[in-house]
Amino acid sequence: MGLKKKPTVPIEQLLTSLRVLVEDNEDIVKSGIDINDAFLLGFLIGRKYNLTTAYETIQKYVDVRKRKYVHIFSTFLPESFLYLYDQPKFMAVLKHREKNTGCIVGLLRPSRDQRAIRRPFEDVLGVCALASDQLLYMEDAIENGGIMVISGEGCEFSHIKEITPTRLKMALDIFYQAYPISVKQIHIVQCSLIFNTVVTLLKTLLPRKLRKRIVIHRTLETFHEIFDPSVLPSWLGGNRLEEQDWEVLDNYFERVFLDKADYYDKLAQ
Structure with missing residues (x-):
């Protein structure tokens, strides 16, 4: 670092x-x-x-x-996204920071049943925005930046069609331009052929600096060279049972979202 x-x-x-x-x-x-x-x-x-x-x-x-994007943010209410935190979590944050950089590590795990998510892209965007709001108050996250780990396991066409160029631009406008949190790395694991192909195409739409920070892992073995299995949930090859995944995940964000529910209700008006 x-x-x-x-x-x-x-x-x-x-x-x-x-x-x-x-x-x-x-x-x-x-x-x-x-x-x-x-x-x-x-x-x-x-x-x-x-x-x-x-x-x-x-x-x-x-x-x-x-x-x-007022039409999007007017619906970003903490209680609307709680279903995404049901087990197995769609989005989570590791308790442990990345050992070499001190970066906070966020995890995205697309649901196998896309029908279980009300608005797949917008709801994920909402959860990420709420989390980013809280990162503003975490000095180590602001100073060191963040790392995102995205699992492509079970990713199908129903997931891929949600990521249009227009929506990708919206995500970049929000998280790359409007938040001061630097994305240091994006690790993509458990890729299917279709997911890998789409990621390769989408990378061409990203800023050059961000493209260089995307790492695609063909196997979990290369991923584990960076992230020790002892700090990972089971679905990322962590050395624990699925029912023990809570041991490595940080529930701070869900709690603080609900504590600030009144603030976000007023902000959405």
């Missing part, structure tokens, strides 16, 4: 300057978003203490929520 960038001016001064910019922006002030110091600090750290870039990212964060 490389040396972390340090601010060249006191962080308190940067926070004050960023708050002045934010409070002078009517769109941000009227957005209903809780612009507290911890929120602002997340953008400053994530944007390497560059005041201008941090402010521009906050503007994009407000824009995607309140203007560009």
Whole structure:
């Protein structure tokens, strides 16, 4: 892990300057978003203490929520996504950070029964947005970035058709442009031939920097060279029974979503 960038001016001064910019922006002030110091600090750290870039990212964060994709974000309510956390979890976060980088690790496991998900792409987008909101308040996640592990096991055409170029652009607009959390790596495992082919095609639509961070594992053995089975759930080759998967998964996010349900209800209006 490389040396972390340090601010060249006191962080308190940067926070004050960023708050002045934010409070002078009517769109941000009227957005209903809780612009507290911890929120602002997340953008400053994530944007390497560059005041201008941090402010521009906050503007994009407000824009995607309140203007560009308001039809999506108006339905992003925590209680709407709880069914995705039923076992086996569609999305989860590991308790353990990646050993070499300290990155937080998120897991996506497409449901074999696509009919069990109300709105496959939008609901997954919603869960990821809610999780990203909480990552803003986790200093190690902001400083070190995140790693996503995507399983292609059981992936069929019903899954693939959800990922259209328009939807992919929307996901990039939100997570790549409007959040200050850096995606350090994307590991794709248990790929079927069709899933591997589609991923190869979709990669051409991604920014070059992000394309270079995608790693496709032909076998779990190469994946386990990076992630020790002792910190993984059973479906990723972890050395545990399926009913013991909860031991390596972090339930913090589900709890905090529900604690902030009233805030998200108001924000969606």
